[in-house]
Amino acid sequence: MMDAIIASFDMLRWFPENISTFGDELDALFAVIYWLCVGIFFLTFGIMAFFLVKYRFRPERRGYNYHGNNIVEVTWTILPTILFAALGVYSDGIWELTKYSKKVPTPDVEVLVLGKQFGWYFLYPGADGKFGRNAFTDRQARSLMSATNPFGRDTNDPSGLDDFMTENQFRVPVNANIVMRGSSIDVLHSFFLPHARVKQDVVPGTWMTIWYNLFKTGKYELACAELCGGGHYAMRAEYMVLGKAEYDKWLDQKDAEVKAARSPQPTPEPAADTTQTVASLR
Numbered sequence: 001m002m003d004a005i006i007a008s009f010d011m012l013r014w015f016p017e018n019i020s021t022f023g024d025e026l027d028a029l030f031a032v033i034y035w036l037c038v039g040i041f042f043l044t045f046g047i048m049a050f051f052l053v054k055y056r057f058r059p060e061r062r063g064y065n066y067h068g069n070n071i072v073e074v075t076w077t078i079l080p081t082i083l084f085a086a087l088g089v090y091s092d093g094i095w096e097l098t099k100y101s102k103k104v105p106t107p108d109v110e111v112l113v114l115g116k117q118f119g120w121y122f123l124y125p126g127a128d129g130k131f132g133r134n135a136f137t138d139r140q141a142r143s144l145m146s147a148t149n150p151f152g153r154d155t156n157d158p159s160g161l162d163d164f165m166t167e168n169q170f171r172v173p174v175n176a177n178i179v180m181r182g183s184s185i186d187v188l189h190s191f192f193l194p195h196a197r198v199k200q201d202v203v204p205g206t207w208m209t210i211w212y213n214l215f216k217t218g219k220y221e222l223a224c225a226e227l228c229g230g231g232h233y234a235m236r237a238e239y240m241v242l243g244k245a246e247y248d249k250w251l252d253q254k255d256a257e258v259k260a261a262r263s264p265q266p267t268p269e270p271a272a273d274t275t276q277t278v279a280s281l282r
């Protein structure tokens with residue numbers, strides 16, 4: 001019976017499957033905070049219900065007023081202070097691992113992401129694995145940012161010719177350190193990968209670092225977690241975690257598309273002069 005009651009409050013079951021290397025640690029921290037809140041909720045409302053009944057109206061009982069109680073006030077100040085400080089210290093390890101810049105691992109794959117009303121742009125470094133000049137690699141290139149060139153790519157930089165952009169299409173390889181830099185072209189958005197246990201606000205004018213390493217292939221959900229306007233809901237998309245070979249195949253395919261788009265259109269062959277051909281055969 002008690003088990004069933006406790007289980008009915010276990011909303012941690014609503015979490016999507018974890019596919020991130022640091023997900024278990026993050027979920028454990030979430031569980032500690034969650035169950036503390038459940039406990040405090042029942043304690044608070046239990047005491048309130050108890051007093052509601054105990055001091056309910058009785059004709060013979062007179063109410064009385066008193067002003068302040070130092071012991072009670074000091075207690076309700078100190079206990080939460082200790083609790084919050086302890087949670088802060090306890091969570092510092094996982095915060096450091098996931099958010100400290102010195103803990104960002106050596107990237108296997110780098111991707112830039114831009115939020116916009118309402119969707120996502122991604123920029124991959126292409127075959128050479130290196131970004132050319134753009135609004136991330138050079139702040140000055142921000143002046144090149146436009147609706148058709150959201151990343152402010154400098155088309156005169158040869159090392160950026162193989163970079164390719166996708167819109168609402170996002171793929172990453174499995175078992176690799178993915179390091180992303182995120183920004184926005186308009187308002188605040190939040191890059192949210194629930195299965196990867198990643199959620200990071202992206203802010204116009206600056207680049208936020210986001211990293212993770214996923215251990216399971218498949219199709220997962222991507223969403224915006226910051227109310228950003230009327231089409232906020234439309235920023236939900238799907239992304240794929242691919243095996244290494246499959247991911248490389250996708251990169252090759254993208255590289256071929258980039259090259260095809262870049263190569264000059266072949267000039268049409270001049271129409272063969274049939275009369276002359278026929279004449280020369282004689």
Ligand SMILES: [Cu+2]
Binds near residue numbers: 225
């Ligand atoms: Cu958004």
